[in-house]
Amino acid sequence: MDIADPEVTQHKAAPNTRIGSDRYRIRSTLGAGGMGVVYLADDLKLHRQVAIKKLKDDAASQNARDRIQQEARLLAQLNHPNIVALHDVLEDNGSVALVMEYIEGTTLRAWMRERSPSLQQKLSLLMQICLGLSEAHSLGIIHRDLKSDNILIAENTKGEPVAKITDFGIAKSQQLDEKTLTAENQLAGTITAMSPEQILGKPLDARSDLFSLGTIAYELLTGSRPFGKNDIGALAMANRVTNDPHTPPETAWPDIPEPLAILLDKLLSKDTKQRPQSASDVYEVLAYLIEQTLTSNSFDLSKTATLLITRPKKNQWIKLGTAIAIVALCYAGYWAINREQQPIFVATLPIKMQAADNLPEKEKEHALSFISESSNSAILNLKHTYLIRNSTESSSEIVIPTNTTDIIQPEAICDLTKCEITFSRINSKNNSIIATTKASMLSAKLYDSNSSIQLAINELFNDRHLSATPNISSDEFKRYFEISESINSGKINSENLQLLESLIYQNPDFPNGYLLFIRTAEQLFNRSNDESIHKKIEALLTHLNTSTIQKNRRLQIEAQAHIALGNGEKAEKIISTLRELGYSQPEMYTLAAKMELSKGNNSKANDYIDMAIELFPTRRNYYLKSYINYSIGNHHEAKKNIEKFLELSPDHKSGLGLLAAIDLQTGNLNNSIKSLLKISDEDRSAPNKVNLGFAYMLQKKYMHAMKQFESALALQPENLGTKINLADSLKALGMLNKANQTYESIKNSDNTSQNWKTQLFKAVAESNLGQTREATRRLHSIRKEAENDYLYRYNAAIVYLASGDTNMAEIYIEALLNEDKISPVLLRYPGFESICQSSSLNKAQIELICN
Structure with missing residues (x-):
């Protein structure tokens, strides 16, 4: 596929070469493209210059030959002064060349x-x-x-x-x-x-x-x-x-x-x-x-255009044959008009905006631009309706052309999270309001916002003007938008998931619903590890096959579903297919980023999310960018992005959780706890509960920590990492029997996910049970796969300290601190006490850990 606009490449001449039974003599090379070369030649028979297009020797595939033969067949039919003429076709040993009119230009x-x-x-x-x-x-x-x-x-x-x-x-x-x-x-x-x-x-x-x-x-x-x-x-x-x-x-x-x-x-x-x-x-x-x-x-043709438009010929298509008709049709932008399809000319006024005091100027400009472009696009998509764009931001300066029949006045009330927009359709003759509708714009969900604006514009006009029936009714979309707004504010719960499920089954051709359902289901599963949620996603995929959603959009939904289900290979194949089809929606890059993140390819994930942000800088993409930065240990960038995100969505649960995780990793315990306590216990996810418990452990608030770990395990009962944390808190509280029972259950766990993390947590459990030889052997078995991960290094240090091998422990601790993966404050966790006597750490680090 030719995807560029290359300049013609100049090549050296190939003089005096003769082809076509010596009729044509090559004089020079005019240029070359991907498959062919064009020569300037003399037609020795008719004494004229010609251009000869010939396949390159290394490009003479069957497909290339088919294309040049196709070109010959088509040019043979064409004889027009504004089309380059074909004079002759040369064939020799399967090679094809076209002899064409030479254009000196x-x-x-x-x-x-x-x-x-x-x-x-x-x-x-x-x-x-x-x-x-x-x-x-x-x-x-x-x-x-x-x-x-x-x-x-x-x-x-x-x-x-x-x-x-x-x-x-x-x-x-x-x-x-x-x-x-x-x-x-x-x-x-x-x-x-x-x-x-x-x-x-x-x-x-x-x-x-x-x-x-x-x-x-x-x-x-x-x-x-x-x-x-x-x-x-x-x-x-x-x-x-x-x-x-x-x-x-x-x-x-x-x-x-x-x-x-x-x-x-x-x-x-x-x-x-x-x-x-x-x-x-x-x-x-x-x-x-x-x-x-x-x-x-x-x-200035507006008066003439208006005159003609208001006096069409009865039951007769007005063709572009007379000057006055051309004026009107040119001005209107339409090519045939009759009495039953009288066009309307819609002028849009500048948006009247009431913005919250804390809304940044850049956000305000973005909202104005988005509302304007979305509403203009919706008007352009209407039938028999012509948009007259305003060219000024001042309502006092705007001039309404005389042929205008309708005026659209948008008004928006915007804060940090959304804009409520009112569109009024006004009769230009008497300034009376014909109809009024409302739309919502969520800053974090522009795709939904665009749909909301399009439906609102549609409501202003009757069926004669609608280009296509929306794949969801206006009332149903408003219901969807309310659910979307609720979820976007962080209310990820089974009730919203059920509402979405019902809406999708009633509107099977509505892609937004599928995507929001999958995103919500994925987050719910991460909180609860409830397999029934995966069953719902699988059922949704089956239902998707009954829809008439456009192919590219359907593939995007399937890719999102398989990522949520953990089917990385299937998702990768679908994303590859989307690329081959030329599909470049920013959502595809976001999907690719999530896929690579799930596979541990953080660098690739970072590249993909940068591409997504370049095309579509939504808050959701900035959140994912922050999460990826956090995952690769770039805490400064991660915190900068998530703080910017939270300025605009201060109560966002996932955003608060991510900020807390970053603060925890960098040793800002009070800030981390403060962020997590802003989330109610009911809304706090299992990972957030674990992080809150971990922060309490570092502050030696072991009873508070134990309660958080127990609450997290109620949501994810098979999570071995959380079981380790619970056992550690029990041990710190002196509940040794309960602690050892928990360590034993971890060691003997038949967890189906036998990855290196499972083995790592079993090794930690064995070291706490005094089985240090078994623990170090288990560490060795996974070292090659996992030793570059900070989680491995952190827990390996605990295992080696328990076994008395301080040298190995200090190697891992120094690697963690030197690479700035964690703050020394995280070494206040039980199990690291003996490093306070270590001579390998500097004074500042010892101060942070031991005091």
Whole structure:
């Protein structure tokens, strides 16, 4: 797959080589791409220069030969002044070469860099491209790789630029068999030139080329690319094209005439139905606009447009055939109008926001931008509805065009965690309110927030304007949003899980519900180790197969489920499939980060979460970034990220728990305990209970510690690490019989998870029972696998101190302290008492541990 916009590579000439029964003589090499080389040659028979496109010797695979033969078949059908002509096809020992018209010029991309063309010249070139496309489309041929590098610019005898479409190597004929060209679901083409439906592997028609034409027109007219620079990688760019709105033309070129801005918006619509339906239609719009630029300096067409729109011909499609019709349709951005489908023109006013005093300015700007883009996108997706963007932030300066029929006024009340948004639809003629709806935006869950805004905008309009029926009703979504808000605030409980389960079974095509269910179930399982929760996830996967959720989204849900179930290999295969399909949703990177974290590949996890944050900087991703930093021992970065997270969500239970764990690891015991006590005992997870107990142990509050460990074991009765902690607290309290019984139960445990951690805890139990030889042997058996983990080093030091081997114990302790994995304060735990007489530790460390 061609994923870049490379410049043509120059090569040394290969002069005097003859091919094609000596008819053609190679003069030089014009350039080369991934598979082919293009030569400048002389046609000795007709005395003209030609371009010969030939496969490279090392690229002459069957697929490559099929592509060049496909190009030959398609070019043979095309005879148009704006398409590079095919003169001859040369075949020799399975090698294929195309003899084509030689264009003495450059690519459109290079031409744009080298020239300063007038608007008329730009529009003229776009018209010529439309004419070439119309010819191809009339023969059922879709180019599929239309981009500036595949448009050659020559000059006619008058010195005027002429556009020629070239490189039909991956073009598709709707009449020809395509099986030799690309396999099913395999992408071919350039990401920056592809339509969203092409990236997603959906069926294509001529309107896919019109999207690509839109990207060309956007860059030619504004000097920028509609989805930003192509320096973020193919997956990230594919995500932008398929999911993000393009940069408004007015942003790239503030003085762009509004009809051109509307045309670009329509060409770049995600929905093919919202685009022009043919290249001929686009041509006629451009033809009228170029006429206007030659006769007038004004593009104020709103009065003419309004006049026509309000007086349509009865029961007759108004075609783009007359100048006045073109004005209206160009301004409206739609291509056919009748009395039954009267369009409405919607202007949006600047958002009125009431922001909490403690809401940072950056958060406020982010909220304003998100609400504006989401509501604009929702309006653009409506049928027979045209968006008139506001170009000012001041409501006193905004000018409402005369053809506006409706005005949308958004109002938002925002605090640190969410915005409550009210959308009012206002009749522009009498300023009366037609309808009002509400939406919610959760700062940590933008995907849900976007859905909420889209449903709210839909509620303002009747069914005639809705592009598609939402996969969940507005009332059901509000119910979902309430559950989501509750869970997002840290209320991870079985009641919310049941509510989600019920909602999903009633709305099987609602992907948000599945994802939230799995995330909630995963956290509940981590607290309780209840296998019935895994059964619910497995049942949900079965139910997912009955849905009609789009393939990429379904695969994402499956990957999330398998990560929650601990099926790392299955999740990895699914994520690999998503990558092959060009799916680059930030959620995929988040999933990959969680998958690598579960496998212990912390460095890879960190790389993936950075990619996710670059695309989608949500609080959830920042939380995961903090957790990964904590896991790899980068406590400073971890604390910085989680404190920033908690500034915005101060009562978030998982956030408080993570901050407490970081403070515990770095020896800030009081801060750790303070954070954990902010979480009610009912809401405190098993790991949080263990950390609270551990902090109490370091403060020698053994009774408090024992109660926390017992409470944690009630949630996770088979957790050997927690059993060790409980036994240690019993021993510290002098309850030796109970302590030894607990150590014995750990040693004799038939825990099904026979990983190195299980063996480590058994070794600690044996050392406490006085069985030091058995304990050290067990340590040796897992040392190679585990010795770089701080948990192993910490507990191994305890085992060696119990056996009297202070030298080995001090080696592990020094490694822990020198690598800054833990604070010396953590060596106040029972079992480390003898190090207070150690000479290997420095005075400051001894002071922290022993005083």
